[in-house]
Amino acid sequence: MSDPALAFRTAATEVDPPSGLEPVLGGALRQQAVWVDEAVCIGCRYCTHVATNTFVVEPNWGRSRAIRQDGDSTERIQEAIETCPVDCIHWVAYERLPALEAELEQQDIQPLGLPSSSRLKRTLPRRSSSLG
Template sequence: MMQFYREDSYLEDINQATVESHTQVPKDEVTNEPIRSQMVYVNEHACIGCTNCAMVAQSTFFMEEENGKARVFEQWGDDETTVQIAMDTCPVNCIHYIPYEELVQLEINRRNQFINVVGGLVSRGERGGGGGGGGMFAPRSFGAKSFTDAPTVSRGYDKSNPDFVVKETVRLVTARREKLELERRQENRIADL
């Protein structure tokens, strides 16, 4: 009983804004390897701060305050289905499955990252705010200083694993279809007026 109380109070002491999710990953006691083979990562440079993932999977994602971007604070804090739904709600597909080693590197590199939020707003405004244009989510130059330190995130975990490739392909195709259907409905609504 006392053990559970201590664990709960420890979890309440975790500062979401500063914790790196790779430090909270459960590991096998014998091998000291992560229990899960894939981790979840948000590419904050691509994130538009929509809050969808943080609303759906509240025990995995949160919105960091400085830049208003989504971030993972606890790997698999929610069940797999909830995390997948959160990923599917992302309008810019900036949430990825990556291996643990890559997660560690990306989170360490994130310590000194600078996200040009103003440049991102200008870039979205120049392109009509959120519609089309694949490059609109990349960091861009603003003023005299260039901000191109966006981390390179693998687009998937294990491309040699056929099961993963099929699941990821289906997820991406489904997300694309839903986006196209929404765009078509919006275009039809405009035409009907």
């Protein structure tokens, strides 16, 4: 039987500080990261309804984005990938994430919709009084 006070007498070992890119899920290493190609995304929100802790719709562009790699189980994320009607969600190597993010920054992506407060009102053409 071990002495519980041993934990207080033993020197702590140094560990690397977390980088935020750890593929940890329930103590197991996930082999790949999930990535949303926002240039292809149509903003349907299916993935955000299936894997609510992993995906969010970015408010300025109206497209889905993976915000947490460890938010949901691999099975739940795979289900979200399979619900995507335009196949814009992919499993990629963790090492590719910085390059993909840099590539996304270079793309010219237009917002899918404007917030309701800034939508332009539709104006109908004026009727001409010369119509007979």
